[in-house]
Amino acid sequence: MIYEMNYDSIDLTYPAPEDEPARQNYYIAAARKIVSVRSRQKGRDLTACVKTFGCQMNERDSEKLRGILQEIGFVIIPEEEADLVLYNTCTVRENANLKVYGRLGYLKGLKEKNPDMIIGLCGCMMQEHQVVEKLERSYRFIDLIFGTHNIYKLAELLNTVLANPGRMMVDLKETTDTIVEKLPADRTYFFKSGVNIMYGCNNFCTYCIVPYVRGREISRRPVEIIREIEKLADDGVVEIMLLGQNVNSYGKNLDETITFAQLLREVEKIDGIERIRFMTSHPKDLSDELIEVMSTSKKICPHMHLPLQSGSTSLLNKMNRHYTKDRYLTLVEKLRAAVPDISITTDIIVGFPGETEEDFQETLDVVRRTQFDSAFTFIYSRRTGTPAASMPDQIREDVIKDRFDRLLELVQKTGSKRSARFEGRVMPVLVEHKNEQEKHLVTGRIPQNLVVHFPGDESLIGKIVKVKLKECKGFYYLGERV
Numbered sequence: 001m002i003y004e005m006n007y008d009s010i011d012l013t014y015p016a017p018e019d020e021p022a023r024q025n026y027y028i029a030a031a032r033k034i035v036s037v038r039s040r041q042k043g044r045d046l047t048a049c050v051k052t053f054g055c056q057m058n059e060r061d062s063e064k065l066r067g068i069l070q071e072i073g074f075v076i077i078p079e080e081e082a083d084l085v086l087y088n089t090c091t092v093r094e095n096a097n098l099k100v101y102g103r104l105g106y107l108k109g110l111k112e113k114n115p116d117m118i119i120g121l122c123g124c125m126m127q128e129h130q131v132v133e134k135l136e137r138s139y140r141f142i143d144l145i146f147g148t149h150n151i152y153k154l155a156e157l158l159n160t161v162l163a164n165p166g167r168m169m170v171d172l173k174e175t176t177d178t179i180v181e182k183l184p185a186d187r188t189y190f191f192k193s194g195v196n197i198m199y200g201c202n203n204f205c206t207y208c209i210v211p212y213v214r215g216r217e218i219s220r221r222p223v224e225i226i227r228e229i230e231k232l233a234d235d236g237v238v239e240i241m242l243l244g245q246n247v248n249s250y251g252k253n254l255d256e257t258i259t260f261a262q263l264l265r266e267v268e269k270i271d272g273i274e275r276i277r278f279m280t281s282h283p284k285d286l287s288d289e290l291i292e293v294m295s296t297s298k299k300i301c302p303h304m305h306l307p308l309q310s311g312s313t314s315l316l317n318k319m320n321r322h323y324t325k326d327r328y329l330t331l332v333e334k335l336r337a338a339v340p341d342i343s344i345t346t347d348i349i350v351g352f353p354g355e356t357e358e359d360f361q362e363t364l365d366v367v368r369r370t371q372f373d374s375a376f377t378f379i380y381s382r383r384t385g386t387p388a389a390s391m392p393d394q395i396r397e398d399v400i401k402d403r404f405d406r407l408l409e410l411v412q413k414t415g416s417k418r419s420a421r422f423e424g425r426v427m428p429v430l431v432e433h434k435n436e437q438e439k440h441l442v443t444g445r446i447p448q449n450l451v452v453h454f455p456g457d458e459s460l461i462g463k464i465v466k467v468k469l470k471e472c473k474g475f476y477y478l479g480e481r482v
């Protein structure tokens, strides 16, 4: 979504204004001039690639970064052979960091062939001091480093980079207390979009680095959220995903009194929006009011992603999760009673410090009893600076691996059985894209978030159509339009 701006009307002979977003619009106008000159010199458009390594929130940030780059005059391409490459990084687990370091070697090679290339790194990993020190020491070919609190400043930072070739520009902020609204964003899909309702996290689960790299929880004002969704609906968006690390605590730091459930009621009223999803729900804050709103809504999808992390109450305590095994099971029961056909998915961590075989058996017990539609299973990753990193009894790798394999087997067995429950039914499917392997098929999702492939062509993309789910193939369906 682009907020229409006439950049040519901005007088660059004056200094940049202090207020946002006027300041960034000024810098977009300034960068546009430089990019336009370079593009004329090269006789072609300048290209940019923004690659996301993290979660939906990072993906949404990437759309904003692409929006700014597009306004500056870059043509966005998926390949890393671009004039500007920006990695939007994640650090939730060690693997995410390793992936970035792995790709940097490749980027270095590309820059040797194209010395004008600009390489930027941003996102969660950049909020860690030791990472930035390592990059400053050993990865001097990087031009720009910024974090999670200043993505809105990309145009301003880029002006500095363009004026100082060969220098590494680092701009990091520890926290934010302001939200800059009304900047451009380039949506990946024309028919669905993520919408941030809050930033940061206050929960400090003891294994998790997110509160340190994303800062304190701040909710966006409801009027800004509603205005954004109305604009999206005008642009043809039919499905929105409300995003936050813990959407159930939405509104807690706002002056006006509003709960997440009340926000959902407001979003429901917006014409044109057909499907409302949200992510992520923390079990500790899941209210009866939310369950009630879900049970009466025509637009909220019957899908709840409810991270369990562990089935052991004592481990949940050590994780600082603020719920028990029983409370989790009760929530699942309530959800299933109030919202028929709801699908429940989860995240589980294996090998948290001190996890005994008994603790692990409790997790297996919750999986058996809940019968999740699907579960993301993670091996515990020690994150520097988190309380769990210095807890005693870190679990041996071979023990973790054995538990992980047993959990995965159970999750796959129960998940595929449960996913098959819609076989034979006709369901509304929002078509998302053409099938990559089988050209005569398109791929979409039912409200419960399960994937369906069925014969169809590109003209169906973005439409909700009725499909008979003929055969369940584990975690997806083959279907036919009716």
Ligand code: SAH
Binding pocket: 092, 093, 207, 208, 209, 210, 244, 245, 246, 280, 281, 282, 307, 309, 347, 348, 349, 378, 379, 380, 381, 382, 383
């Ligand atoms: N805010 C969300 C989760 C965000 S991170 C919530 O609270 O549910 C996504 C998932 O990554 C978490 O649910 C957790 O299962 C996993 N995760 C987070 N930190 C981890 C770590 N140090 N090691 C392994 N998995 C982790």
Ligand code: SF4
Binding pocket: 201, 202, 203, 204, 205, 208, 209, 210, 211, 245, 246, 282
């Ligand atoms: Fe991490 Fe817990 Fe916050 Fe989720 S709620 S982001 S797991 S600290």
Ligand code: F3S
Binding pocket: 053, 054, 055, 056, 057, 058, 089, 090, 091, 092, 124, 125, 210, 213, 214
């Ligand atoms: Fe990763 Fe940051 Fe999301 S650490 S999971 S990209 S909030």
